[in-house]
Amino acid sequence: MYKRVLLKLSGEVLSGEGEKGFNIDKIIYLINELNSVLEYGTNIGIVIGAGNLFRGREMKELSPTIADQIGMLGTVINALYLKDLFEKHGLRTVVVSQVTSLPSIRPIHYDDINLYFDAGYLVIFAGGTSNPFFTTDTAAALRAVEMKADILIKGTKVSGIFDKDPKKFEDAIKFDKLTFDDAIEKELKIMDTEAFSICRRYNMKILVIDFFKKGNLLRAIREENVGTLVVPK
Ligand SMILES: Nc1ncnc2c1ncn2[C@@H]1O[C@H](COP(=O)(O)OP(=O)(O)O)[C@@H](O)[C@H]1O
Numbered sequence: 001m002y003k004r005v006l007l008k009l010s011g012e013v014l015s016g017e018g019e020k021g022f023n024i025d026k027i028i029y030l031i032n033e034l035n036s037v038l039e040y041g042t043n044i045g046i047v048i049g050a051g052n053l054f055r056g057r058e059m060k061e062l063s064p065t066i067a068d069q070i071g072m073l074g075t076v077i078n079a080l081y082l083k084d085l086f087e088k089h090g091l092r093t094v095v096v097s098q099v100t101s102l103p104s105i106r107p108i109h110y111d112d113i114n115l116y117f118d119a120g121y122l123v124i125f126a127g128g129t130s131n132p133f134f135t136t137d138t139a140a141a142l143r144a145v146e147m148k149a150d151i152l153i154k155g156t157k158v159s160g161i162f163d164k165d166p167k168k169f170e171d172a173i174k175f176d177k178l179t180f181d182d183a184i185e186k187e188l189k190i191m192d193t194e195a196f197s198i199c200r201r202y203n204m205k206i207l208v209i210d211f212f213k214k215g216n217l218l219r220a221i222r223e224e225n226v227g228t229l230v231v232p233k
């Protein structure tokens, strides 16, 4: 069983696939999935995306650097939205970020992160990497290494990593296990190369799971056979 996990969630986990904004039913689902895991005392850090609000690459009318800053602010909006609903449902949560100074957001301090986990808090890392031209997958890789996670779990809308995008190709074949070298060489676009490369450098395993399948997060944390695992060798 994993004891400390960085969970990367795409913004669409908050809205539903292909939707924008927030869907309270999806957030209640997320809370239930997290609760089932927190019962076991697993420490959970969350990196949240912003695909339900803004993706830099979709705002073609804007300069890329501005569009990406708006995207990063979207992750801050999602983090605050989640913090409030998590707490209303009994999940103690702290939001940390380097990109904004707001009364409900704390700066990232490594010593404090351990204290938050020891006190039973969920930690949401908002604001991506703080740099345009990156994604929240790369932020997830960095935060996983920084918080000394056992594994980075990417909760997404596909059941794992395939030889090609399963949303576009019906005959795509799923891998149960892959090495980082394979994932990078085969250009499997489930995560960006930067994220794979950081995880390869620091031996941070990645597990990609279908977050919309009930119970999958707990299965993943219990190290049951679910999704696709990416390992050093
Ligand atoms: N080789 C692949 N295996 C699995 N999914 C892939 C692959 N290539 C591309 N994808 C796509 O990558 C997406 C990654 O999901 P996610 O990061 O959660 O969403 P998004 O990038 O749309 O915000 C999936 O929806 C899937 O369709």
Ligand SMILES: O=c1ccn([C@@H]2O[C@H](COP(=O)(O)OP(=O)(O)O)[C@@H](O)[C@H]2O)c(=O)[nH]1
Residues within 6 Å of the ligand: 009, 010, 011, 012, 048, 049, 050, 051, 052, 054, 055, 056, 057, 067, 068, 069, 070, 071, 072, 074, 127, 128, 129, 130, 131, 132, 133, 134, 135, 136, 137, 138, 139
């Ligand atoms: O380090 C980062 C992380 C995110 N973003 C911006 O924030 C948006 C939302 O993040 P992402 O696309 O990773 O969200 P997801 O698809 O996972 O919901 C991106 O499109 C980028 O515009 C960025 O510029 N730098």
